Amino acid sequence: GVRVLLVHGDASGDEARFLDRALDLAPDDEGALSRRSVDPDTFAAMDLADAEVVVLVDAPTPSRRVAERLAAHVEAGGGLWIAPGDHFDAREVEARLGELLPARPQPAISSEVEGPVPAPGHDLFPAGASGLEGTQTRRRVGFEDVDPDAEVVLRFADDSPALLLGRHGDGRVALSATTLGDEWTTLPYRPGFLPLVARMARRLAPRTSTPDAPIAPGTAIRLRPPAGVVRLRVSGPAGELRDLRGDDLGESVALEDTVAAGVYRVQVATTDRPLHEEARLAFLVAAPAEESDLTPGDVPEGTDARGAQTSSTTAVRPLAPWLFLLVGLLAIAEAALRLRASHLARASA
Structure with missing residues (x-):
């Protein structure tokens, strides 16, 4: 599953x-989803190799060294979620x-406003009720210089x-x-809070390179x-296919030996975790559906020894002679029975 690391500014x-x-x-x-919660001091000394999504929850501004590690984490495909609070310093x-x-945060201001609610048309929430209706916010951070490519997931009532x-x-x-707590907003009390957190964690998780649908053999x-992986092992239906370590990994691993149909499993190891299943990299090889179609089809025309196509013929035999023969046999049988009956009658007389 997705490994989420929560860094709490106030763990209690x-x-x-x-x-x-x-x-x-x-x-x-x-x-x-699997989560681990730590305080800022523990986080500062951690290796992020095993974290796929990092959530800074009202955490103090990270040091330069930690900021560099966070940048490397994101550049390599990891996710980062920053939520403000009383420890949040927008300028730092x-x-x-x-x-x-995706934008330049401004210092927090106290301002009563309805929301947040899903932005119209965003796919994080399905159409219909989101469970966030009725949320009220007392304090918030403003944004400037919003990246034109950034997605607006939630909006306040003032847009x-x-x-x-x-x-x-x-x-x-x-x-x-x-906040993602109740210090500035009633958001955590809304029924849509749990789906919001879970879906955002999955949306921030590193994207996999394997297709969701089965692929054809070969x-x-x-x-x-994923970021931080130091070993990768691929096993096919018949056993182990590849076992790569260190520099052999690179940004991606090409796999061409996919002839056998079945499930291909992938295990990865990081510096602080031994080999374990990475379900998001698993994939399925299956023959095309048309090859398994058992619907009867037309019989193909044959060819002669020279390869020339031959046409099929059907022999038609008339049934009339057989019918006449059957009628004749019945007539003979009837005549024989009548003759026998006549002889028996005379004998008894």
């Missing part, structure tokens, strides 16, 4: 409780992480962005205008290892 606060609970209760039907965040952000989603390198960065495919 309600914000941590709301997010932890939302991720723990997220259903697996759209993909499993802009100075350290500005190149990653200002409440959640932006942008790209940087191969990864994605989300920037919230209000189709070449390129596997793109």
Whole structure:
């Protein structure tokens, strides 16, 4: 599943409780989520190789060294979600992480406003009720210089962005205008909060290179290892196919030995985690459906020894002679029976 690392500015606060609970209760039907929650000091000393999505939840501005690691994480395909709070310093965040952000955050202001609710037409929420209706926000961060390519996921009632989603390198960065706890907003109390958190975590996760639909036997495919992977092993229906380490990995791995039909499993290892299943890189090889069609078809015309096409013929035999023969036999049988009956009658007389 998607590995989410939560960095809480106040690990004992309600914000941590709301997010932890939302991720723990997220259903697996759209993909499993696993989370780990740490404080800023622990995060500063961590290797991000095993984190696919990092969420800075009202966390202090990261140091330059940590900011560089976050930039590398996103450029390699990882996800980053930044949510403000009382520890959030807009100017410092802009100075350290500005190149990653989809907009330039402004200092927080106190302003009563309805929302956030889904932006019209965004695909994060299906059509209909989102479960965020009735949300009220007391305090928020404004945005300037919004990237024209950024997606507006949520909006306030005054049409200002409440959640932006942008790209940087191969990864994605989300920037919230209000807290993910109840300090500034009633958002965590809305029934749509859990789906919002779960879907955003999945949307920020590294994109895989494997297709969702089965591929035909013999189709070449390129596997793109997640950030931080130091070993990758591919196993096909008949056993192990590839086992790559270190420099042999690169940004993608070409795999051409896909002749056998069946499931191809992928395991990866990072610096702090041994080989484990990476379900998002698994793929299925299956023969085209038309090759398994058992519907009877037309019998093809044959060819002679020289390869010339021959036409088929059907012998038609008339039934009339057989019918006449049958009638004649019946007449003879009837005459024989009448003669026998006549002899028996005379004998008895």
